[in-house]
Amino acid sequence: MKETELTFWRASVYGSLGLVCFLGLWELAIRFHLIDPFFLPPPSQIFTRAIRMTTGPDAVLLSDIKISASRVLAGFSLSVLAGVPFGLVMGVSSVVRATLNPIISIIRPLPALSWIPLSMLWLGIDEQQKYAIVFMGCFASILVYTTDATMRVDPVLRRAARNLGASDFQVLRYVILPGALPDLLSGLKVVLAIAWTCVISAEMVGANSGLGFRIWTAKEWSDTGQVLVGMISISVTVLILDIAFRGIERLLLPWQRKASGT
Amino acid sequence: MALIQLDNVTKVFSSRKGDVEAVCGFSLSIRNGEVVTLVGASGCGKTTVLNMVAGFIAPTSGKVLLEGEPVLRVEPRCGMIFQSYALFPWLTVRENVEFGPKVKGISRKIRKKLSRNYIEMVGLTEFADSYPGELSGGMRQRVALCRALANKPDILLCDEPFAALDAMTRQVMQQELLNIVSRSGQTVFFITHSIDEALILSDRVVVMSARPGQVKAVYDIELSRPRKIDVQLTDEYLKIKRKIWDLVEEEVKASMISSG
Numbered sequence: 107m108k109e110t111e112l113t114f115w116r117a118s119v120y121g122s123l124g125l126v127c128f129l130g131l132w133e134l135a136i137r138f139h140l141i142d143p144f145f146l147p148p149p150s151q152i153f154t155r156a157i158r159m160t161t162g163p164d165a166v167l168l169s170d171i172k173i174s175a176s177r178v179l180a181g182f183s184l185s186v187l188a189g190v191p192f193g194l195v196m197g198v199s200s201v202v203r204a205t206l207n208p209i210i211s212i213i214r215p216l217p218a219l220s221w222i223p224l225s226m227l228w229l230g231i232d233e234q235q236k237y238a239i240v241f242m243g244c245f246a247s248i249l250v251y252t253t254d255a256t257m258r259v260d261p262v263l264r265r266a267a268r269n270l271g272a273s274d275f276q277v278l279r280y281v282i283l284p285g286a287l288p289d290l291l292s293g294l295k296v297v298l299a300i301a302w303t304c305v306i307s308a309e310m311v312g313a314n315s316g317l318g319f320r321i322w323t324a325k326e327w328s329d330t331g332q333v334l335v336g337m338i339s340i341s342v343t344v345l346i347l348d349i350a351f352r353g354i355e356r357l358l359l360p361w362q363r364k365a366s367g368t
Numbered sequence: 369m370a371l372i373q374l375d376n377v378t379k380v381f382s383s384r385k386g387d388v389e390a391v392c393g394f395s396l397s398i399r400n401g402e403v404v405t406l407v408g409a410s411g412c413g414k415t416t417v418l419n420m421v422a423g424f425i426a427p428t429s430g431k432v433l434l435e436g437e438p439v440l441r442v443e444p445r446c447g448m449i450f451q452s453y454a455l456f457p458w459l460t461v462r463e464n465v466e467f468g469p470k471v472k473g474i475s476r477k478i479r480k481k482l483s484r485n486y487i488e489m490v491g492l493t494e495f496a497d498s499y500p501g502e503l504s505g506g507m508r509q510r511v512a513l514c515r516a517l518a519n520k521p522d523i524l525l526c527d528e529p530f531a532a533l534d535a536m537t538r539q540v541m542q543q544e545l546l547n548i549v550s551r552s553g554q555t556v557f558f559i560t561h562s563i564d565e566a567l568i569l570s571d572r573v574v575v576m577s578a579r580p581g582q583v584k585a586v587y588d589i590e591l592s593r594p595r596k597i598d599v600q601l602t603d604e605y606l607k608i609k610r611k612i613w614d615l616v617e618e619e620v621k622a623s624m625i626s627s628g
Contacts, residue, residue, distance in 0.1 A: 265424055266454040270468035270519050271444035280471070284458040361458045361499040 147331045152338070155331040166320065171339055174305055174316040175347070177233065181240020182301040186294065189245050193252020197286070198278065203253065210246055218243030218304040222311050231312040236305060243304035244297050251293025252286070259285035288362060291355050298351065302344055317343075369436055370397035371523060371555055372421060377430035378580075379416050390416045392580035394430070398523070403549055403556040405566040406574045407612065409620040413581030414559045418525050421557065422446045434522070444468070447521030449529040453508045455500040461487060461511050462496045468519030486514040490544065506537035513545070517554070526558040530565065539597060542568050550594060563612050567605060568595055575615050578623035585615055 112120070129149045135141050136148040143151065159167040196203045221242040229235035259282050267281045309318025317336050324332035356363060379391040390413040398404050406414050419425045420432050423443040432439045434446065447468075455464050465483040474482075487496050490510040500508050509529055516524055530538045542565060549556055549569075560566055566573045570589050577584040587608060591599055599605055 260454075262450055262452055262454045263456060265442075266448070266450065266456075267467070267471075268442040269422060269424075269444060269446070269448045270471060270515070272467075272471040276471045280467070281456065284456070287458075359458070361501060 144328075145330060147334065152331055152334050156335045156338070159332070159335055167335065167339060170315060170317050170320050170336075171343055174302075174309065174318065174340075175343055177236045177305045177309075177316065178240065178298075178301045178347075180233075181237040181304070182244060182298055184237060185241045185244035185248050185297075185301075188241075189248030190252050190290070193249045194256055194278065194282065194286070196249065196253040197256025198282065210249060213242075214246040214250065216242070218300070219307050222308060225308075226312055231314075236308050236313070236316075239308040240301045240304045244301050247297050247300060248294065251297065252290055255286035255289035255293060256282055258289055288359055291351075291358065295348065295351055295355075298347065299344065302340065306340065370433075371400045371402075371435060372396075372398040372557065373431070373433040373436075374417070374421070375431040375433065377417070377420060377427045377432060379413070379420065379425070380428045389580040391420075391427075391582075393582055396574060396583060396586075398555065398557055401553045401555055402572065403558065403570050404572045404574060405558040405560060405570040406576055407560055407563060407566045407616065408576030408581065409578055409616065409623050410561060411623065412576050412578050412619065414561075414576055415527055417576075417581065418448075418527050418557065418559055421523075422448050422525055444519060445522040447516035447519050447524050449509070449512050449516050449524065449526045451528045451531050453500070453505075453512045455508055455511055455515070457500050460497050460499055461492060461503070464500065464511055465514045465518050467515060472519075482518050483514075486518050487511075489548070490514055504537075505533050506541060509533065509541060510544070513548070517548070517552075523555040523557055526556065528559055528561070531560070531562075538565075543597075545569065546593075546595065563609055563616065564600065566612075567591070567609060568597075568599070573612060575612060576619075578619045584619065585612075587612065 132146075133148045133150060136143050136146065147155070156167065159165060196206060218239050221239055225235045225238045225242070229238055263281050263285060264277055267277050272280065305316065306318035306321075309316040310322040313319040317340055321333050321336035324330075324336065374394055374396045377391060377394045378389070381388045381390055394413075394417060396404075406417065408414050416425070420427050421434075421439065421443075423432075423439045423441050423446065426440075434443060439446075456467065459467065462483050465486055466479045469479045469482055483496075484493075487493055490513065492507060492510055492514075495503060495507065500511065503511065512529070530541050533541060545556075546569060548554065556569070558566070558569055563573075567589060573587045573589055574583055575585045575587075576582070589608065591602070591605060
């Protein structure tokens with residue numbers, strides 16, 4: 107079968123069509139009493155609920171989004187700042203790699219959730235604890251992504267740079283870092299999604315604000331509308347962050363956009 | 369004194385499967401301003417010789433001397449042109465050419481002038497702000513040539529630089545290299561498996577034996593310069609080409625038998 111690429115507009119039309127059908131079926135299933143709205147409210151009700159949560163007297167949604175997003179960004183930035191330099195060094199030096207690999211292999215498989223008990227004992231439930239959870243969930247992954255990206259830089263480019271007189275540090279700064287950047291950024295995009303999982307889970311277990319907290323409290327009151335508004339807010343926020351990240355990617359990698367191939 | 373002196377150089381690569389002697393007892397000296405080409409069958413250790421001159425790998429025994437001093441680390445005075453171009457894909461043509469001067473700490477102003485001159489010399493001025501990924505193979509190799517020359521190497525090492533190019537582009541590139549060499553008196557150590565390429569470019573052709581690589585024969589090429597493509601039709605050219613071809617053929621057959 108011949109597979110042709112759709113244009114952006116045609117793809118958008120099909121996409122909207124799919125979305126409208128999905129929401130329509132959902133709405134109808136409830137209108138025709140196939141599903142009890144107590145368990146799954148219809149889209150129309152979720153929409154009015156969302157409006158009330160953003161404009162009404164108890165408008166908490168936007169501030170919750172802001173709080174969760176800033177936790178994600180703070181924890182994520184911390185782990186980038188720590189993980190990327192470490193990963194670069196690990197990618198370049200086989201000695202450092204061999205030394206640290208066992209430690210990382212032990213830490214990496216641990217789900218961020220498993221750090222919640224310890225982090226709550228150490229840090230309580232304030233902001234630092236949220237950052238710590240994100241950090242523990244992201245750091246090892248960032249380290250591994252950076253190391254892999256570094257090791258995938260074509261060795262002939264390192265050779266060429268040294269042949270042109272570059273010192274070890276200059277090779278790292280001018281060849282390995284930019285050479286690893288494309289793979290590194292796609293790795294970070296994956297880790298950013300992990301960071302969201304961490305924050306939402308941490309907020310569900312112990313917090314006084316944020317989307318995770320809002321969803322969890324709504325469940326206590328059997329308020330499925332609010333649960334769904336919270337869930338959709340996560341989706342939308344992650345989507346927006348992803349678009350922002352792509353923008354940064356395009357800005358940092360102008361050569362990838364123009365090049366037809368290497 | 370010779371610019372480059374290889375003295376009884378041997379290189380053994382060890383691996384889990386055992387040791388492989390890539391180069392054995394290789395001796396050669398290259399004078400300033402000479403263009404020397406090393407020809408041999410693939411796998412005979414040509415690139416290993418070049419990598420030792422550049423300082424990428426160290427000889428197992430014997431000496432590699434640059435102006436009488438042993439080459440102990442990667443040597444920026446031996447500018448390398450790689451078969452795979454090895455351009456930095458994230459840098460523009462101009463930035464690639466300026467890489468050597470930049471890491472040496474040469475001021476932006478002088479760098480700019482340098483790169484402008486070299487880029488103009490190979491006719492790529494209008495592509496100065498393009499990325500390597502936007503260029504054809506021949507253009508990329510021109511940029512690589514500029515980048516090596518802008519670093520003012522004592523000797524230009526070329527590792528089959530035109531092997532990946534189509535036949536037409538290849539001839540054009542050979543002529544360009546010839547022009548640059550004749551104008552600047554640049555010393556060149558060139559590796560190829562094409563006898564025609566060797567004969568067009570060189571003052572001397574060194575034929576290498578099959579593995580372990582040794583110098584099998586050296587020919588002074590006295591074809592008059594400047595050499596144009598039609599030199600390939602002269603009797604003198606054909607005579608020497610036949611001689612070298614017989615030698616190389618012997619080695620190719622020998623290596624095919626030894627490697628099964």
